[in-house]
Amino acid sequence: NAGVTQTPKFRILKIGQSMTLQCTQDMNHNYMYWYRQDPGMGLKLIYYSVGAGITDKGEVPNGYNVSRSTTEDFPLRLELAAPSQTSVYFCASRTGLATTGELFFGEGSRLTVL
Amino acid sequence: AQSVTQLDSQVPVFEEAPVELRCNYSSSVSVYLFWYVQYPNQGLQLLLKYLSGSTLVKGINGFEAEFNKSQTSFHLRKPSVHISDTAEYFCAKAAGNKLTFGGGTRVLVKP
Known part of the structure; x- marks a missing residue:
């Protein structure tokens, strides 16, 4: 069972470079999320989507962009990478049946900006 | 405001000893609470959740949590x-x- 798949698992970027973190889920979930995890800070929501064509900002959206053209895919784009974007990024999804649905997480993408 | x-x-604990992890939440009309676990180099997995009903919630791997509305707490125990x-x-x-x-x-479990 694939679940939520993130690529790449590791990446090193130079300041000012751009890149896209890919996220795909095969559970036909409507809701998808991008979080970043920093030591001692828990997970902070970057962007989320409630369905194809619909996205919204979370707590920390600055420096990121997303799109949701299909139910399965929710890529996160970093424009002009900065050292403050060094973090571990997690994609997650859940059904849209209720607020109470379990989140299913990918294994994370570790990004370092030098 | 922190929700x-x-x-x-950090909580160091010896093997076979009990552990309690404390969580407090900001009060709201509807309260749905969760505990997730993250093993090294992995994503998060659901341990248990409180939606309504019994205040004692049992999860996987022998964990349980108690919802306390008056203290706005949801502490996890094993x-x-x-x-x-x-x-x-x-x-x-x-x-x-x-x-x-x-x-x-x-949580660091020591032998």
């Missing part, structure tokens, strides 16, 4: 830990379409 607060950033319980634990609260996480508690 979920985990009071301990009566006897194993080495394999070494992980980071996150308390979370659902609000609308989003889940807000606490800062995490790192």
